[in-house]
Structures are given as structure tokens and as C-alpha cells.
Amino acid sequence: MxxxxxxxxxxxxxxxxxxxxxxxxxxxxxxxxxxxxxxxxxxxxxxxxxxxxxxxxxxxxxxxxxxxxxxxxxxxxxxxxxxxxxxxxxxxxxxxxxxxxxxxxxxxxxxxxxxxxxxxxxxxxxxxxxxxxxxxxxxxxxxxxxxxxxxxxxxxxxxxxxxxxxxxxxxxxxxxxxxxxxxxxxxxxxxxxxxxxxxxxxxxxxxxxxxxxxxxxxxxxxxxxxxxxxxxxxxxxxELARQVSARAEVRWSRNGQHFVESVEDPTGFVRHLFAEHGEAIGDLEVRRASLEDTYMAMVVSHEATGPDAAVAGWTGAVQ
Amino acid sequence: MNPVRHAARLGLRRGLAEFRQSMTSAEDIGFQIFFAVAFLAVVFFQRGSTIEGTDMSVAMATLPSLVGLQIAFGGIMGAAGVLTIDRGDGTLLRAKAIPNGMLGYFVSRITSAALGTLMSMLIIFLPGLLLVPELAAVSLWNWLYLLLIAAFGLLATLPAGAIIGSMTKSPNGLFLYVMLPVMLVTGISGIFYPITALPEWVQWLAQVFPVYWLGHAVRWVFLADTGAAAEVAGVWRLHWAAIVLGAWSIAGLAIAPGVLRRMARRESGSVVAERRREAMQRMA
Known part of the structure; x- marks a missing residue:
């Protein structure tokens, strides 16, 4: 270099x-x-x-x-x-x-x-x-x-x-x-x-x-x-999308009861869920935060509260 | 291939191309014709009268002064006006983004200023030949002298114009810092009004600037035989014309490159965009 x-x-x-x-x-x-x-x-x-x-x-x-x-x-x-x-x-x-x-x-x-x-x-x-x-x-x-x-x-x-x-x-x-x-x-x-x-x-x-x-x-x-x-x-x-979506929201139901959890490893979490409860799991939904949502949130924050808050907001979303 | 000479040649070609464009542009032609008509109107209304004690028409006495002014005006405006406009629309930045583009740009601008001045002189002289019979008697040598004076005049005024243009930020500034001073200097330089009728200190002031001396030199070409009664000292002082114009050339050529370089260094995309935004705001 x-x-x-x-x-x-x-x-x-x-x-x-x-x-x-x-x-x-x-x-x-x-x-x-x-x-x-x-x-x-x-x-x-x-x-x-x-x-x-x-x-x-x-x-x-x-x-x-x-x-x-x-x-x-x-x-x-x-x-x-x-x-x-x-x-x-x-x-x-x-x-x-x-x-x-x-x-x-x-x-x-x-x-x-x-x-x-x-x-x-x-x-x-x-x-x-x-x-x-x-x-x-x-x-x-x-x-x-x-x-x-x-x-x-x-x-x-x-x-x-x-x-x-x-x-x-x-x-x-x-x-x-x-x-x-x-x-x-x-x-x-x-x-x-x-x-x-x-x-x-x-x-x-x-x-x-x-x-x-x-x-x-x-x-x-x-x-x-x-x-x-x-x-x-x-x-x-x-890569950016993956950074942003490191956490995902998982929703499911078991025996008519609805659950929601924010997890870091949705695949592992869901695998575990099925391994434990099998057929009892229904209404499964995994939603990652999109890159666009996170970027837009940063742009809005950049304009409204200034660059430092925007950088902090972005960094928080990524980690 | 030497890139510097190559770019200079391209600049020359560009100057010719842009001169051709302006000759086919109704807007530019209209501008030239407007000035020619204004000048000629002055000459036309003077055609009947003669200068006291001579049989020479007042028109013949005025015409050379106008030509002298045109040379000065062509130099100052050819540089200052064009530079301000070219910075505004990004022409200068474009030149900066291209290898040796700045060199080509300046060569093209000198070329078009020279051609433009030549053209505006032709626009005066061609109809002038009809209105002022004495012009037909002017010798070939004298026409060549005129070209020499025009070249010398541009050398004295173009660098000064470029310096002013580099410091002028907007077309509004152009009027304040270029047009207004040029008009004031013209007013005291014996172009439209005999300089000998002005207070002595004003005469001294006028003789600092190129406008009086360009008028003086051109009058010498056309009126040498009829005497210099209307001149400041009552005699022809070509050596002084050469000294003053030479001083302007040397000072201008010494200062202009540095000023132009500094001006060009500041140009960037955001600077041009900002200038445009300001212009829009002024219009709104």
C-alpha cells in the first residue's frame, strides 16, 4: 500500500x-x-x-x-x-x-x-x-x-x-x-x-x-x-444487507399461541424450534430488516438530527 | 507529438470554430450590429459638419476614436466577460478536466477575442466607407498600421481583462467591475468629447489608461496630415502611446498567469453547482 x-x-x-x-x-x-x-x-x-x-x-x-x-x-x-x-x-x-x-x-x-x-x-x-x-x-x-x-x-x-x-x-x-x-x-x-x-x-x-x-x-x-x-x-x-440484517424477527405460533422474538441467527433458531416442537409449530415468519429500511432511517436521521446521530444509529443497526 | 503545441493548435482551431459559430448566431450578430448601428448613427448625424478651420468632416475625426475604443473594449470584454460566463456554465471546468485543456482554452479565447475585434472593426469600416468619403483615400500602409495597433492594443488589454474577469464572481459583478469602469474611462478619454476640453487633472488620469492611447494611435493613422490640435499636447505622441500600452502589456502579462492559475485551481464541480444555485436564487 x-x-x-x-x-x-x-x-x-x-x-x-x-x-x-x-x-x-x-x-x-x-x-x-x-x-x-x-x-x-x-x-x-x-x-x-x-x-x-x-x-x-x-x-x-x-x-x-x-x-x-x-x-x-x-x-x-x-x-x-x-x-x-x-x-x-x-x-x-x-x-x-x-x-x-x-x-x-x-x-x-x-x-x-x-x-x-x-x-x-x-x-x-x-x-x-x-x-x-x-x-x-x-x-x-x-x-x-x-x-x-x-x-x-x-x-x-x-x-x-x-x-x-x-x-x-x-x-x-x-x-x-x-x-x-x-x-x-x-x-x-x-x-x-x-x-x-x-x-x-x-x-x-x-x-x-x-x-x-x-x-x-x-x-x-x-x-x-x-x-x-x-x-x-x-x-x-x-454484504451490506447481511450486516444490516444480522438480526431478524421470528414470529411463530404453537398450540394457538403466538410468539415473536428478535434473534441473531434466525436459521439456527428456527431449526432448533422445529427440533424441539416439530409439527406443533405454525404461522412461521422470518423478517430481516432490509438494507433500504436501515439506509432510509439513517438518511432521515442525518437530515433531522445531524451526522453524529445518524452514524450512531447506523452502527447500532449493524451490530 | 508535443502535447503542449498540439493543445495550442487545438485552441486555435477552437477559436476559429467558435468565431464561425458566433457569426451564424442571431444573438451574437444582433449584438454586433446593435453597436455598429449606434456608432454609425453618431457618425451619420455629424456627416454634414466640418471641423472648425479645416475642411475635414467631424465624422472622419470621430471614426478613428471609435475604432480605438473598440480595440480596448474587445480586449477587456473579450477576456473579462467571457471568463465570467465560462466559469458560470462550466466551460472552464471542462477545460480543466481535459489534458492541456486549459492551454487550449486560453489560446482559443485569445483567438476569438482577436477575430471578434477584427470583425467589429470591419462592421464599422464597411458602411463607414459609404458615409465618410475620406476613408477611401486611406493608404494600404495605414491599414496595416491599424492592424498593428489592434494587435498591440489587445496585448495591452486582454491580460488586464483576464485579471478583472478572474476576480469577478457573477454577471452582476461584470457590470459593476468591468462595464462601469470601462464606460467611465471611455467618458474621459476623448472618444465622444474632446479631451482638451476637460480639466487638466482629468486629462492626466485619462492618459494612464489604454483607451486614450488607442484612440490617439488610430487617429494618428487616419488624421496624421490634418494635425493633432485636438490631442492633449497638441502633437502626436506615438512613443508615449507605445510606452503606456507597453506598460499595460508587461504588467498584465506578469500578473495575469498567476491570477488565472489561482482562479482555475479553485474551480470544481461543487463550486460551479453552488454558483448556479446562487444565480437561480437571484432570479427567483
Whole structure:
């Protein structure tokens, strides 16, 4: 790990983790917004930074992008400290933000082609840069809009163009900040398909931020849940769900009498129940707390009572 | 392939493409035409009168001053206005996210400022040829001098505009910190009103800024033969024009890169989003 951080020249493709973050801290004035965030992203992994607004997702991603200078901690992105990343390093990543409204007078294909040209000097035998403009326009579903002015695109089309620009340099690492904010369900579904396809075919490491658990579950290999500037959970959607649902509520009846108990090992408990009472058991019901219920409870608490209570609430639910 | 030269070439290409776009955009053309019509209206109403003691039309005397102003305006607004707008909509952040994108961006902006200034001069001169017969007699050498002055003028005003633009946070600030000062300086620079009729301290103040000297230099190109009676010292002082404009260029080029770098370093997704939120609130 330490070697990966210390290394300052760009690591060759496929060598070492894409991102290593250790004890990352960010402070604005006297307010701490990140308290020692730690995680690693493998090459080719799709990682979601999930959390309510104000949890520190955007700050974290902007530090990784090299757009914001951290207060403390060690960060390595594609083998380089983002605070000292050069243009060669920049050429290996793509960035998609939610607030872009630029280049309204350009036509879709022209802008994509023009911006792609900046990557020509960074083409390598393993990864020829940039991507073919027309193929990319088609891949993001803007074939019919290729000759339209960008100012005439809908919100969803605009964001797909942003993704196309983000990947025109065939990045090894792609950042997506709240990529589907303000989308309708249809646009959201199409966008998810596009991202999944990209992760599969280009072997791009993707880091996305979202406050939507469903989106994180759908897109990410691994979810990092942030609250109050800390990572409170790190794992696949299944692992997170299991952490949350470590306890389950078991309801049953015996001889017409109803029982309910909260247990840590529902399977073992039920096995035991049947072993002891056999045929007498009826109306069996095992209910695990869903990840969604627990996440929603944390989001509500984050907004109502602040990050510390939310973190405490989440930790309590998990243990 | 040298990535830096490559990006500079791309910037040049981008400047040309965006100039072409603005030439086909009704909004931009309308803006240019509005100014041209306003300028020409002034010239039109002066066409009958001549300057006292000469047989030269007042129009011929005004036109060079307007062109001098256009160069200064093109430099300041070409940098400050565009920079403020480009930060607002994320154009600058986009450039930052792309390898050598910032270099390409600045080259493109210098290109489009130069082309825009050239275009606004053409828009004045072409109809001007019809209204002011003396223009047809201007020699080729003098037109080349004019181009040289325009280049020198942009060099003096673009960096200053970029510095102001880096410090201007919103389109509202643009009016307060850019338009208003430029208008005030223009008012005392002998463009619309003879500078010699102003109090002496105002004349001194005006001579600190590029606007007077650009007007002075362009007037020299077109009016050299008719004398410099309306100038501050009563003579042509091209060396002073070169010194003042040169000082602005050197100071601007020394300060602007640092200011621009600091401004660019602060740009990020959340900064652009926050700016947008504030703009929405102002509108509501």
C-alpha cells in the first residue's frame, strides 16, 4: 500500500490498485467534513460512494479528481498523488459532473471530436486514444442528435453527452458525480445500462457518487457508505444487507399461541424450534430488516438530527 | 507529438470554430450590429459638419476614436466577460478536466477575442466607407498600421481583462467591475468629447489608461496630415502611446498567469453547482 502511494510516476495499466485512500481528512476553517476516510478501489471495479447530502461524497471525489486539495492523509489515484497530477495523469481519467451547461452552440459530434483530439498525444499501444467519435455518439444513444446543437438537448441527452466526453479519452478511471440527479425513471434506466456496459467492455474503474441506494445496488460492485464524513459501511450490496440484517424477527405460533422474538441467527433458531416442537409449530415468519429500511432511517436521521446521530444509529443497526 | 503545441493548435482551431459559430448566431450578430448601428448613427448625424478651420468632416475625426475604443473594449470584454460566463456554465471546468485543456482554452479565447475585434472593426469600416468619403483615400500602409495597433492594443488589454474577469464572481459583478469602469474611462478619454476640453487633472488620469492611447494611435493613422490640435499636447505622441500600452502589456502579462492559475485551481464541480444555485436564487 505504502509503496503504491509513494510511487510518483504513473503506474502501467493494470498494475496496483486504481485508488488508495488512507486517513483522508478535510477541514474548512474549523469544520471537519472528512474524518479519516479509508478505502481502496481495484482496477476495473465499480465503486459507489453512497450517502445523504452533506456526507462528504463530493468532497471526497473532488480530492480524487485533483480539483480540491486535502487537509491531511494519503491519496493515490492511478499511482499518483492527485495534488501533483500532471497532464499525462489527467489524460488517463474521465470526469462527469452534474452541473455542466457549457458549449451550447456546439454540435454534439463536433464537440466530442474536438475534445477527443486533446487525448491524441496520450495514445498508447494498449489503449488507443481517443475513441472513435461516431461509434461513441451511437454508444451513448445520441445518434439522432449528432448534428444537433447542444443547447437543444434534453437533460438526459445532455448528461449522456457528458458521459461521452468523459470517456472519449478512453479513461482507465471514470468519476461520475451524482450522474442521474434529476432524471426520469426511463432516462435513469438507460443511463444505468450505459454505465454497466462501459464497465464491462472497457474495463474502466468507475467511482460514482449517489444518494440513491437502488442506484448503488444496481451499478456498483462495491458500496462505500458515507455519513458525517466517515465511511460507515464498505462491501457489496449483499454484504451490506447481511450486516444490516444480522438480526431478524421470528414470529411463530404453537398450540394457538403466538410468539415473536428478535434473534441473531434466525436459521439456527428456527431449526432448533422445529427440533424441539416439530409439527406443533405454525404461522412461521422470518423478517430481516432490509438494507433500504436501515439506509432510509439513517438518511432521515442525518437530515433531522445531524451526522453524529445518524452514524450512531447506523452502527447500532449493524451490530 | 508535443502535447503542449498540439493543445495550442487545438485552441486555435477552437477559436476559429467558435468565431464561425458566433457569426451564424442571431444573438451574437444582433449584438454586433446593435453597436455598429449606434456608432454609425453618431457618425451619420455629424456627416454634414466640418471641423472648425479645416475642411475635414467631424465624422472622419470621430471614426478613428471609435475604432480605438473598440480595440480596448474587445480586449477587456473579450477576456473579462467571457471568463465570467465560462466559469458560470462550466466551460472552464471542462477545460480543466481535459489534458492541456486549459492551454487550449486560453489560446482559443485569445483567438476569438482577436477575430471578434477584427470583425467589429470591419462592421464599422464597411458602411463607414459609404458615409465618410475620406476613408477611401486611406493608404494600404495605414491599414496595416491599424492592424498593428489592434494587435498591440489587445496585448495591452486582454491580460488586464483576464485579471478583472478572474476576480469577478457573477454577471452582476461584470457590470459593476468591468462595464462601469470601462464606460467611465471611455467618458474621459476623448472618444465622444474632446479631451482638451476637460480639466487638466482629468486629462492626466485619462492618459494612464489604454483607451486614450488607442484612440490617439488610430487617429494618428487616419488624421496624421490634418494635425493633432485636438490631442492633449497638441502633437502626436506615438512613443508615449507605445510606452503606456507597453506598460499595460508587461504588467498584465506578469500578473495575469498567476491570477488565472489561482482562479482555475479553485474551480470544481461543487463550486460551479453552488454558483448556479446562487444565480437561480437571484432570479427567483
Amino acid at each position: 505504502t509503496a503504491a502511494i509513494a510511487e510518483s510516476r504513473p503506474a502501467p495499466l493494470g498494475d496496483g490498485p486504481a485508488i488508495v485512500v488512507r486517513d483522508l481528512r478535510m477541514r474548512y476553517g474549523t469544520t471537519d467534513v472528512l474524518h479519516g476516510v479509508e478505502f481502496t478501489a481495484r482496477r476495473g471495479e465499480v465503486l459507489a460512494l453512497l450517502g445523504p447530502n452533506g456526507a462528504g461524497k463530493t468532497t471526497t471525489i473532488e480530492i480524487l479528481e485533483g480539483f480540491r486539495i486535502r487537509s491531511a492523509g494519503e491519496v493515490s489515484v492511478l499511482g499518483t498523488d492527485p495534488a501533483h497530477g500532471d497532464e499525462r495523469w489527467r489524460a488517463r481519467m474521465g470526469i462527469v459532473l452534474q452541473s455542466w451547461r457549457d458549449h451550447g452552440k456546439w454540435r454534439v459530434r463536433d464537440l466530442l471530436h474536438h475534445l477527443g483530439q486533446y487525448y491524441v498525444p496520450y495514445s498508447t499501444p494498449e489503449r488507443t486514444r481517443p475513441a472513435d467519435t461516431d461509434a461513441l455518439v451511437a454508444a451513448v444513444g445520441l445518434g439522432e442528435q449528432a448534428d444537433k446543437k447542444i443547447s437543444t438537448l434534453s437533460g438526459g441527452q445532455r448528461r449522456r453527452l457528458d458521459v461521452a466526453i468523459g470517456i472519449v479519452g478512453r479513461p482507465e478511471l471514470l468519476f461520475l458525480d451524482e450522474p442521474t440527479a434529476g432524471f426520469d425513471p426511463q432516462a435513469r434506466r438507460e443511463f444505468h445500462a450505459l454505465i454497466l456496459d462501459l464497465a464491462k467492455t472497457e474495463e474502466t474503474t468507475i467511482v460514482l457518487t449517489t444518494h440513491d441506494l437502488g442506484e448503488a445496488e444496481k451499478l456498483a460492485d462495491r458500496i462505500l457508505m458515507l455519513a458525517g464524513g466517515r465511511i460507515v459501511a464498505d462491501g457489496t450490496a449483499d
